[in-house]
Every structure is written in structure tokens, then in C-alpha cells.
Amino acid sequence: MPIYPVLALIAAALVVGLELCVLRTGVFRRPAYWIAMVIVFAFMIPVDGWLTKLSAPIVIYRDADTSGWRPVWDILGEEFVYAFALVTLVIIAWERAAGADE
């Protein structure tokens, strides 16, 4: 298995594990989290698409390190897993830090 999709899946699993076993903020049970994720993913298509489009990429991947599966506008499938891990980790930390400014 190529390294990038493997690491993206590990990162997503670690973030899910962190939420379910350690921090337990409850975001996965909240509709607002899932609705926000759908919106984030929708906007990810033009943004990440612009970054990684094969016609004039800003970010260039080594083919051997990727799945090669590009479901939407040349975006690698593992990019969505990576984005899930990044955004969810930020949201969990945001939930944990509630009240920090009061």
C-alpha cells in the first residue's frame, strides 16, 4: 500500500479514537458537526481541486506514494480522509477549549 493513503487512514482512525476513548466531546452525536462537515467538504472541492488539479498543480504528489484514485476534479481520495482528520481534530480541540475566553 502506498504511504499517503495509509497515513491518512491512520490519522483519521487516531482522531476518531481520541474522541471516542479520551476526549469524549460528543461531536459525533451532534447534527451540527455532520452538517458542517458536509459544507466543509463541498468547499474543499474547489479549493483542494485548485491546489492539486493535474493540468497545473500547485501541490504535486509522487504517484508511487498515492492511491492514484482521483474521484473528483483530480483530488486524491485520501485527501478527503486527510481533511476529515485535520478538521475533526481541530473541532474536538475547539470543543474541549469551550469557555477559554470567559
Add this chain to the structure above:
Amino acid sequence: MDHFQYVGLLAFCLLLTLPLEFVFEARVWRRPKRLARALTPAFVVFVLWDLWASASGTWDFDDRYTIGLRLPGGMAVEELAFFLVIPICALLTLESVRNVMAGRTRLHRARDRVAA
């Protein structure tokens, strides 16, 4: 101008989401301590990952579309901003969704004033 493609894309994301702070009262920018605590863990982990992936060659950046500043190993400096900008956009989205669902936005209050 092509050198500013990446940084311009990030600036565009910030500009596009800024109204959420006010129209939907997201209050992400106005809670700096909470925001810093939310961003820090992911920033550290994903920047370390990016430094390693850039150095090992999993990904690279086109000098035509970046300002040309590189961190050791070849990571484009724009990536540092990416790991702040994208999370801020996501948090603005989350808080906006929450406020819309709860009827707590500037638009709701304006409608209530009209009705009253």
C-alpha cells in the same frame, strides 16, 4: 502574479468566510484563546507530517505558483498558513451551522425586530 496563487487562494478562503463571524455571529475570531487552543494540536501534528512528507518527496510544490520560501526539507511556507486558515474556515462553518439551527443569528434578530 502566478507566484501568489497558493497564498491568494488562502486569502480568498479567509475573505469568503469572514462574514460568517458577523452575519451568523460565529464568534471564532473573537474568542482568541479558545481559537489558539483549537488550532495548536492539529498545527503541530500536521506541520510535522508535512515537513516529513515534503522532505521524503511524497509531495512537492511548484515554484511557479508559490512565493518561493521553503522550510528545511522543501515544505512551502504557504503550508504553515494552510494549517491555520482551513481550520478557521471549518470552525466558522461549525459555529454558523449551530447558530442557524438554534435561531441565534443577526438575521434572526432582524426578522424578530420586523415582526415586533
